[in-house]
Structure formats: structure tokens, C-alpha cells
Amino acid sequence: MSQITIQAEDISIRFKDRLLFHIPHLKFGPQEAIYLTGGNGVGKTTLLKILSGLQSPTTGTVNLQNQSWFARLFKSNGKNGVIYMHQTPYMFDGSVLDNVCYGLKFALKGRQEQRSEAITALRMVGLETLANEHISVLSGGERQRVAMARAWVLKPSVLLMDESSASMDKESIERQVVLAKDLLERGSTLVITSHQQNALTALCRRQWCISNSKLIERADLQLIKKDKDNYAFG
Amino acid sequence: MNIWQTTQDAVQLLFSGDMALWGIVGVSFSVSLLAITLVLVPALVIAFALAYGKFPGRWLILSLFNTCQSIPTVVIGLLLYMTLSRAGPLGDWQMLFTQKAMILGQMMVCFPILVSMMHAAFQNSDRRAWETALTLGASLPRALLSLMWECRFPLLAAVIAAFSRIITEVGCSMMVGGNILNSTRNIPTAIALESSKGAFAQGVALGMVLLILALGLNFLLSIARGKAHLRTN
Numbered sequence: 001m002s003q004i005t006i007q008a009e010d011i012s013i014r015f016k017d018r019l020l021f022h023i024p025h026l027k028f029g030p031q032e033a034i035y036l037t038g039g040n041g042v043g044k045t046t047l048l049k050i051l052s053g054l055q056s057p058t059t060g061t062v063n064l065q066n067q068s069w070f071a072r073l074f075k076s077n078g079k080n081g082v083i084y085m086h087q088t089p090y091m092f093d094g095s096v097l098d099n100v101c102y103g104l105k106f107a108l109k110g111r112q113e114q115r116s117e118a119i120t121a122l123r124m125v126g127l128e129t130l131a132n133e134h135i136s137v138l139s140g141g142e143r144q145r146v147a148m149a150r151a152w153v154l155k156p157s158v159l160l161m162d163e164s165s166a167s168m169d170k171e172s173i174e175r176q177v178v179l180a181k182d183l184l185e186r187g188s189t190l191v192i193t194s195h196q197q198n199a200l201t202a203l204c205r206r207q208w209c210i211s212n213s214k215l216i217e218r219a220d221l222q223l224i225k226k227d228k229d230n231y232a233f234g
Numbered sequence: 235m236n237i238w239q240t241t242q243d244a245v246q247l248l249f250s251g252d253m254a255l256w257g258i259v260g261v262s263f264s265v266s267l268l269a270i271t272l273v274l275v276p277a278l279v280i281a282f283a284l285a286y287g288k289f290p291g292r293w294l295i296l297s298l299f300n301t302c303q304s305i306p307t308v309v310i311g312l313l314l315y316m317t318l319s320r321a322g323p324l325g326d327w328q329m330l331f332t333q334k335a336m337i338l339g340q341m342m343v344c345f346p347i348l349v350s351m352m353h354a355a356f357q358n359s360d361r362r363a364w365e366t367a368l369t370l371g372a373s374l375p376r377a378l379l380s381l382m383w384e385c386r387f388p389l390l391a392a393v394i395a396a397f398s399r400i401i402t403e404v405g406c407s408m409m410v411g412g413n414i415l416n417s418t419r420n421i422p423t424a425i426a427l428e429s430s431k432g433a434f435a436q437g438v439a440l441g442m443v444l445l446i447l448a449l450g451l452n453f454l455l456s457i458a459r460g461k462a463h464l465r466t467n
Contacts, residue, residue, distance in 0.1 A: 049365075052369055053368075054365050054368060054369060082369070083369050083370065084365070084369045086362050086365070086366065088362075089362075089366070090360060090362035090363050090365075090366040092363070092366070092380065092383075092384065093383065093384060102367075102370055102380075103370035103371050106370070106371040106372060106373075106376070107371070150370065151370075154370065154371065
């Protein structure tokens, strides 16, 4: 897994006359976990999509968007190493295993190796017994777990998690935390958005907040445990 | 005219291995299959670009394609006839009254249908499928293939509709093909000719072939697209 530093300069998103946000400078590197907060509609998802290269900003650049259209036509996008996880993950029509194997197909690995890595990932999220089930039988929380396994198995340099713990129970979040910690130890960067503070957001040591079209960074925050289930920044 | 007797004669004709009849069937299917194969990939790419791309004039182009669907095949045949006739701009190609002209005509008939219906399929697809494929490392063509698999039901419906339209059209084939036996006579033009002569048995037999092959095609496509699972999100 390659470690990368994402740097964005002067990025803004504008819908006709409405400015969603403008960020003059943004930089984050390996082994950082960042908690992105902000009210509904401030542009958290849009920012993550820009950072992942799925959406172009109205102005500005992100250092990862340097792959030409020609290169994207013939090469897999895997070298980019940035994975964006949707708020409600999309599952391809197929089995749970097919979905976890999806990205591995582009990593040029053998079928047997793909399968064994996917099964390991499913074991980590506690869904190995459902590997051959069609994805349509899974609940929302289980799909979130499959999405996490699907991302983890690729060992991304940057994982952008958009409300990925929204429909998860405590046990599922804990499983997600195990995978997130593993990625951090391997040198990945995590950006997590969530409206609820939980064990996943507790991994974060930096916090970004989008407010009034600006990104405010509160560096070096430590998450302290207030009581059994609630966490707070201190 | 006795309908029962005509049907019996038609069945007999089908199973007697009448070379003229099966020759007509061969022309019909080779021409239509080649026509739809040649336009399939460009239609897919244009439909995708119209649904997922953001560029000025997108809706104008789409409206033009939608309008082209309603042009009668005989009008397309007439335009092509004028273009390919000796006095026309492409007269030197000497394509009039050949299978190539029929293929060209049928491509013009089915292209707008494919673009319009495939656009509707992509427009109703889930954008997350495209984004998920890209973010998990797929190249653009692989991501497009994944998206096509996700909306294979409406896409195959578009192919069936377009193929049905060209395999059954008379106007264009008659105009630019000329209904020449063993060369450009296909099922619809043969039915029109035989019926005008009062020889209904061959017309009914050819009609049966069309129905049977349409049924076979639908079975094949049903197998190809696999099981259906309704999405819950």
C-alpha cells in the first residue's frame, strides 16, 4: 500500500449563485484520522467526493486528479488508492462475496487469492456465513459492514467514510473500528463523517467542521470518554 | 380463403425445407442482426454520455433522437434511396438494391430507438453504481460494463424493441433493397409480395418463423440477464 498526502488548493463548489463552500488550502497525510462535522447540507459529502476524485470542484485542484482521460480509459483506477464509502452503500447485483471481490478483480490477483482475501474480510465483519447469499437479503447495517469489508480488502491509502456507521449497532461499529484501526496502522488516512460520536469517531485526532461555507480545522483534539456510551472532544 | 387450410399449408411448407423460404429467413436475420450489432456500441456510448455527461445541448440532442424514432421507415428508405441512387451524392458506391443498403437503412431505423431507450435506462440507474465501481478501482470501460450489468433489464428491453422494429419493417427494406429473390428479399417484403399475389401460405409460414424466432430470442435474453432481484435501496 502506498502512503499518500492529499493536498487541495482553493477548492470551491458553487450551485448557480449559491456558494456551498470555499476551502483555500487543505492537507492531510498518512496515519491521520479526521472527523468531519457540519450540519445537513453544508457539503460534507461533496467535499469527500471531491477528495476522492468522483466530483470536480467548481474551482481549485486536488493533487490526486492528475490521471488523464486516456489513462483512465485503459488503466484501472486502483493506483489512486482513495476509496469513498457512500452514506448508503451501493451493492452490485450478486452475492456478498462477489461484492467484496469486486475491487480485487482490478488488483490482478488470482481467483483463489481474491476469494481467500474476501473471506478474511468478511470474517472480520462477522459475515462470512453469508458469503454466498444474494446481497438483497442483507439489512442496511449488514450492507454497511460489507461495504467496509469491500474497502478494507483493498488496503486503500485514503478511506473516506461518509456516515458509514449510521445504521449500525454497537457490535457492528466495533467491528468497523477494528478494520479502521488496522488501516491506520498500515499507514492509511481516514476521513469520517458522522452526526453521532461513537467508537469510530473516537479514533480521530483531528476535526474539521464545515460552517458558513468555510472549513474550520481544530487540530490536535483528543477525544475523551465522558461516560459509558458518550464521547466528547476535550 | 380458408385460414385453417392456409395455416396447415404454411406448417407443411416450413417443415418441407423449402430453400426459397429459408433463404428469405436467412437474409432477414443476417441483415437485421448485422445492422443492430453495428450500432449497438455507439448507441450505448451516446446514451451513457447523454445520461451521465454534463454538456450544453444535451437535451436538444436527446429530443432529436426521440423525434427520429417516429420517422416512418418508408421515409428513411426514401431518403436513403435518393442518397444512394445513381444521381444521388453516394451513387458511386453502387449500393442501391443490395443487402448493404438494407443494413444501412435498418441501422438508421434502430439507432434512435436504441439511444433513446438506453438513455432512459441509464437515466434511471443509480449513480452510486458508477461511483462505487470507479472508487473501487475500475477503469472507465470496466465501470461502464458494471453499470450496464446493473441496468441490463431495461438495456436488453431496448435491444429487443430495436431488433423487433427492424426485423419487421417493410418500408425501408422495400425501397433500398428492391425485394430481389435470394438477395434482398426478407421476411416482411416477402409477406407483402406473396399476399399481393394471393399466396398466403408462404406469408403465414414466414409470419410463424418470425414469431418462433422472436420467442427464441426472448428466451435467450432471459437466460443472459439472469435472475431478477428487486432493489430495496
